[in-house]
Amino acid sequence: MSLVLTGGLVWDGRSEEPAEADLVVDDGRIEAVAAPGTVRPGDDDVVLDLGGSIVLPGLIDMHVHLVWSGGPDPARTVEHAGEQVTTLRAAANAQAQLLAGVTTVRDVGSNWDIAISLARTIDRGELEGPSIIASGRTVIMTGGHDPFWGVMADGVDAVVAAVRGQVTAGAGVIKTAATGGAYGREEGEEVGQAELSPAELGALTAEAHRFGRRVAAHALGTEGIANAVAAGVDTIEHGVFLTEELADRMAAAGTVLCPTVEIYRVIASGGGGEVPDYARAKAEAVVTAHEQSVRMALAAGVPVVAGTDAGSVLLPHPALASELLALRSCGMSATDVLRAATSGAAAALGRSGLGVIEPGARADLIMVDGDPFTDTELLHRPWGVVRGGRHVRGRDRLARPVVAHIR
Ligand SMILES: [Zn+2]
Structure with missing residues (x-):
């Protein structure tokens, strides 16, 4: 039939x-x-x-967090809800994505490796949902970005062990943090701060590639982006403070930029006072530089793909159409944003067909x-x-x- x-x-x-x-x-x-x-x-x-x-x-969202609610403080919500309710929420979010035409998502951070379990359940045909390429927990340094779902690893040996652990758990991609972030933690975390060292990032990437897994590096500040690009990671997530020289290096190395433009605009807006103050202030400080970086990347010929950070602060699932509009506002054509969410995204995932x-x-x-x-x-x-x-x-x-x- x-x-x-x-x-x-x-x-x-x-x-x-x-x-x-x-x-x-x-x-x-x-x-x-x-x-x-x-x-x-x-x-x-x-x-x-x-x-x-x-x-x-079918559309591809290259950066989601299915465990997150898209409420004003989603990490706190997970903490309160616990593992079982969070698992059910993740399944509902996956189905909301599918019904909105997002047939593939890359999930780059989930507590308890929930997105990996969900990917497996959907692959087996036990649950309807999009195809999920999931990192599960992320590989970060002690005190690094997004500690609530991080495997903390310090030194080359520990980082290699953490990658092997995630591969064994069923991760389809390895996610790491090369810098701090805007929402992550209230104190002790700055977007400009480099996190994993060049040696740790290099070892992480080599080990992931040895097992056929691509590496997504959360990187906002220039130093951390440079470390991640030099380490040979496959995608830079956010990439807020690029330089022309760095963009040229990314283009030469084939490093993909997944900028997630819309989420920082949403966090910076403050959501009528709902967004935690520390996160709003950090996001406000990056919005202008972010758009300039996306334009720089496009001018240098860096492949730019569509990822949303759906589930994060005030960005419920699905969110891809808003990100495509945000990418258009950074100078991409309508056809190019569609490619960024289809063939371009698939190329960044290394999936033909x-x-x-x-x-x-x-x-x-x-x-x-x-x-x-x-x-x-x-x-x-x-x-x-x-x-x-x-x-x-x-x-x-x-x-x-x-x-x-x-x-
Ligand atoms: Zn994210």
Whole structure:
């Protein structure tokens, strides 16, 4: 039984514009991208008439925290709620992402390795949700950024052991902190402060790569970004204080920037007094430099991908459309922001056959009314979602029950 999508315009994740085509989906993959009207469906095939809608690859959010609520102080919420309630919240957040057309997320920090368990449950088909590439706990120095979900490791041997521990736990990516952050901790943490040493970052990255895992480094200040880039990490998260020279080095090394622009604007806004004061003050101090850094990276040819930090302070799941709008405000074209959330993101994950619509690719698709190339806002609510060939969202209702069964 195949799923046949007819009467739509298909954007393949790479091209400048969508083109009329019909799609045949079979066994979770795209079997054919055919000229309109040329597919002859069989009796037991399911045909979906798109009535002129645009079909895009399922979206990818490169930076989320599924355990977090998107409330004013999400780390505190987890502390109060404990492991069981937090696990349920993470599952609900994952499903909210999927129904909004985000068919893949990279989760770069969760207490108790919850995002790894969730990734596994969804992979086994026991729960409906997006594909999750999860770090679980993060590898940080003692006193480093986001201690609530960090494995604290000091010295090369300890850092290597921590990477092995996360790989054994099932991490699909290794997350580390090369600098302090804005929200992390009230005291003893500054965005400009470098954290893991160059030797520790180098050892961490080599060990992760030895096991085929990519490395995401939280890095805001210039020194920490430079340390992470020199260590060969794959993605710089946030990258607030870039220099032109650093941007050139990233472009030459193929280091990807995942800036998460919107979250700092949200935290800096203060949320009508809801945001913790220390975090608002730190975010306020970085917003202008952040936008300049994104522009610098784009000018230097650094690949920029879309990640939101969804779940963090006043940024509930899903949040990708807001980040795409924020990236547009930093000078990216509408097509480039769509690439940053599809083919570009998949390239940064090292996954071929993801984030594109072509024969053999994974059948993760979204359908939208209107033109997302002129109206990025439309991506807030696709009317149709297909994940792994399964139609999970239709026009008026869920096409399938969200929870499959938990064995
Ligand atoms: Zn984050």
